[in-house]
């Protein structure tokens with residue numbers, strides 16, 4: 001088993017990574033000095049595939065578990081579901097020492113984490129991520145929350161889990177498209193922080209797509225190490241943590257103008273990162289050959305590297321970028337990569353350069 005520590009003083013915790021950890025969930029929770037009652041929050045898809053094993057493990061360790069199932073998909077990340085979870089926790093008399101386990105992808109993790117942050121002003125929670133995106137990104141670092149009609153993740157809290165348990169065997173049931181979407185975040189870590197990881201992804205992509213066990217263990221552990229390092233230095237995104245948003249300003253805008261229906265998050269930020277690479281080539285000295293390596297790696301992972309937009313859609317995309325949470329005093333600041341393995345945040349970018357980067361990923365369609 002690989003283990004990565006997120007160092008945050010009294011709120012430090014471990015990320016444990018191995019195949020088969022679900023069967024050890026109860027024993028792992030028993031080491032954390034938690035109460036005897038817990039709620040396992042999951043979605044309908046994951047419940048059918050993995051809840052049985054988790055529940056059996058918790059029972060063996062002597063925990064009394066309430067199962068709370070929410071609908072699968074982004075629409076579950078809403079206040080109505082938060083309230084429904086609160087009511088079920090209260091009905092089963094969960095107390096301050098009771099705890100919550102989030103079993104599922106980023107949707108379940110963000111929702112259950114927010115429920116844990118606010119029920120009884122905060123009870124402990126454990127993340128058991130079951131998508132690649134959740135194992136390498138959303139379960140680590142304590143961002144929790146839900147969406148509003150006005151936008152994604154607009155309500156939430158920084159609230160760290162007590163433990164993250166990444167069972168690599170849960171990928172056996174993960175649909176191909178979801179798996180590839182998670183790779184967009186792994187490639188991001190290579191671009192912003194680790195040129196060796198990037199080169200390894202270039203070399204091993206075929207093995208990774210076959211879900212080779214050793215390759216998966218490496219990319220999940222290395223991604224978690226990088227995120228843990230960044231979060232340990234800047235928990236609440238005062239500065240450095242912003243590098244994790246490489247490609248996300250344009251990516252989020254793509255998700256927004258396509259009503260969160262056409263692209264998975266990882267697909268949208270794949271296009272966003274290719275555009276950010278073009279901006280980096282123009283403004284921060286990223287060599288053209290590295291910009292091309294970035295585009296090629298997303299392509300090799302089977303992720304989209306461009307999209308078709310009319311000029312009206314492009315106008316909407318630019319407007320959506322100014323609504324992103326990362327905008328401050330009306331100014332969009334970008335994360336740029338001066339080379340593969342290094343990122344700088346808070347970079348002012350002229351709008352003409354944004355247009356040129358968009359031209360590179362989305363040549364304008366002529367309208368008739």
Ligand code: NAD
Pocket residue numbers: 043044045046049072073074077104105106107108110130131133134137138139140141142143144152153170171172173174175178265
């Ligand atoms: P998701 O949680 O919707 O999961 C994707 C789909 O896969 C769902 O249908 C789910 O039921 C299914 N699934 C999950 N695990 C499975 C498995 N092992 N086998 C079969 N099916 C499985 O999506 P996601 O991509 O994991 O997460 C996206 C969410 O994460 C978004 O809401 C995004 O805002 C959030 N996010 C949060 C952070 C953060 O730091 N908190 C970071 C990145 C993304």
Ligand code: GLY
Pocket residue numbers: 137138140141143241244245
């Ligand atoms: N996914 C970006 C962050 O955790 O900060």
